[in-house]
Amino acid sequence: MPRLWILSDLHQELIAARPARLPAPECDAVIMAGDIDRAPLAIATARALIGPDLPLIIIAGNYEPYGGRMSLTLRVMAAHHPQAKGRAPHVCPWALSR
Numbered sequence: 802m803p804r805l806w807i808l809s810d811l812h813q814e815l816i817a818a819r820p821a822r823l824p825a826p827e828c829d830a831v832i833m834a835g836d837i838d839r840a841p842l843a844i845a846t847a848r849a850l851i852g853p854d855l856p857l858i859i860i861a862g863n864y865e866p867y868g869g870r871m872s873l874t875l876r877v878m879a880a881h882h883p884q885a886k887g888r889a890p891h892v893c894p895w896a897l898s899r
Contacts, residue, residue: 803830806830806855809836810836811838812836812838821849822849822851828855829855829856830855830856831847833860835862
C-alpha cells in the first residue's frame with residue numbers, strides 16, 4: 802500500500818521566512834491539497850518544501866487562482882514548472898461538490 806504525505810493550506814505567500822525544506826516522513830508520494838502559494842510560485846514552492854524527487858500531486862485550491870480564473874491558473878502553473886529538476890507534478894483543479 803502506498804504511503805502518502807498529505808499537506809494543505811500552507812499559504813506560503815503569507816510567510817516572510819519560508820522553510821528551506823519540511824522534515825519529510827517516509828512516503829511514496831506527496832499530495833498538496835490546495836492553498837500552497839499563488840499560482841506562478843505554487844509548484845516551485847512545493848518542490849522547495851518537499852525536494853525534487855518525490856512524486857507530487859497538486860490539487861489547486863481556492864488561493865492559487867486568487868483574483869483570477871482556474872483555467873488560467875492551471876496554464877500559469879504549467880508554464881512556471883521548474884523543468885530542470887525533479888519529476889513533473891500532476892496538477893489538478895479543485896471541484897465543488899453539489
